[in-house]
Amino acid sequence: MSDSRITVPLYRAAHGRTGDKGNRSNISVIAWHPDLYPVLLAQVTEAAVAQHFAHRRPARVQRFELPGLAALNFVLDEVLDGGVNDALNLDAHGKALSFWLLDLPVTVPAAMAPLLAGPALADADWFFN
């Protein structure tokens, strides 16, 4: 049992906020607990984030590590359809994009379940849909 893992949406393990400059979006991914940071490092990779945002066709995804904050900062180039001046999106800033990323599935050691945020019951809908 000690090596069993559970799959949860990233928002159970981390929180974050989106910022924008021109056609570039940055999304912070901040572990709810420092012990969850290695999970983020291993699974929330540049490749995983690029894949998750495939419909936005990022020209480049960069990940920066902030171990002192147990946080990652992602920079996604050319994902805002030109940015606040040019996009036709109602949300031209891409303010909502952190919540798109926070839906990414991650697997967490079952022993770390007590460190996860939010009501565990809420997972059921997400997991089975």
Next chain:
Amino acid sequence: MAESTSSPLLIGCAAGFSGDRVDAAGPVVDTLIARGGPAFLIFETLAERTLALAQLRRRADPQAGFEPLLDDMLRPVLARCLAHNIRIVSNFGAANPLAAARHIQAMAAGMGLPAPRIAVVAGDDLSGAQHDSLLREQLGDAMDTIRKVSANAYIGAEAIAAALDAGAQIVVAGRVADPSLTVGPAMSHFGWRTDDWDRLARATMAGHLLECGAQVCGGYFADPGYKDVPDLHAVGYPIAEIDRDGHCVIGKAAGTGGAVTLASVKEQLLYEVHDPAAYLTPDVVADISAAQLAVAGPDRVALTGVRGHARPASLKVNVCHESGWLAEGEISYAGPRAEARARLAADVLRRRLPDLVLRVDLIGVQSVMGDDAGRLLAAMPAGDARDVRLRVAATHADRAQAERLAREVTALYCCGPAGGGGVRTTLTPRLGTLSCLVPREAVPLHFEMLDALQVAA
């Protein structure tokens, strides 16, 4: 200059963007007064497009072009700030800092207050024809094809610090970089040199935490069940306590809602940051890659581990220009087969407007997460949503062509699928932005006291 540098400097922020709450400043000022000691109040009111919009207002009225809410923001606290020696620093001058300063002067006179010493920071505005050759060097032929609305350099803290050193009680600027509103007061108060990179970087990050107002105090943070924030309706605005080495503790106005927590401060620390080792500002390159946060009491978080490197040799310039028209239209469908009817309406619009590139959103099904090309929506199988608002948008250089979208959405009332209602259409002039870097020396900055300017005039 450098008086009482052993006690921390308090800097409160009462606005994080143009259009922020105008009742924010009161509790911040009350808290600064109650705590005593040297204190400043800043208002950050400029975003990437705000200056271009301000420049358009100035074209229509030479006395306009500063922050439209300036009066509402400042009037409730001006008397108390002047009486308690809380000095005010802001970029609410936008495209017309001189007019903003005159407005404040008249406001003070109208309130029966002694005339405040108001400084106007100038030099950021590069929209005049005399600067075109400088911009053409960087932007090339694009300068000859655009219809320029505004051009502003992001300037740093030096002119603000100089104005404060000269005794200004209120400093009115235009396109000052957001964190520089905090760095200027700290430089002046502690007497830092302009190459004291570590201290400047720490104050810059204090300014970064302040510059979005309530965002560090639980605003733009709440997520029920995950990030609960007490009394969000009355969220407080932040106050930074900065020591002589630039280290800061972030707190908030007393008696307000919201919360300053490790989580809220982390989100704001990384907001609009790209490489954390190189956060570029006109004053310094700040490095937060080894930053740490610690709880320093209720609603108090201390930031440490910030380093600084030499400032960039160039300044960023944003040139805003006219960029055609944005047309948007919406209509709602609800009840059985609502989604199918909304999708049919979108198909009607595409066929009626084959030469416009339409963005289509089904609000309630899939909207803002998608891209303009509609890849996300196209990848989703049609569902059975029962309350859907169709939104379409397109842009065109020619107003009349853009207007066709609005007319076709309106025509869905009689010609579209059954039961559509609530049509709204808008037509908005668009602004485009070109960015470039110019040598720092090409942007001569200075400040003037308002009374001196008026003697000169």
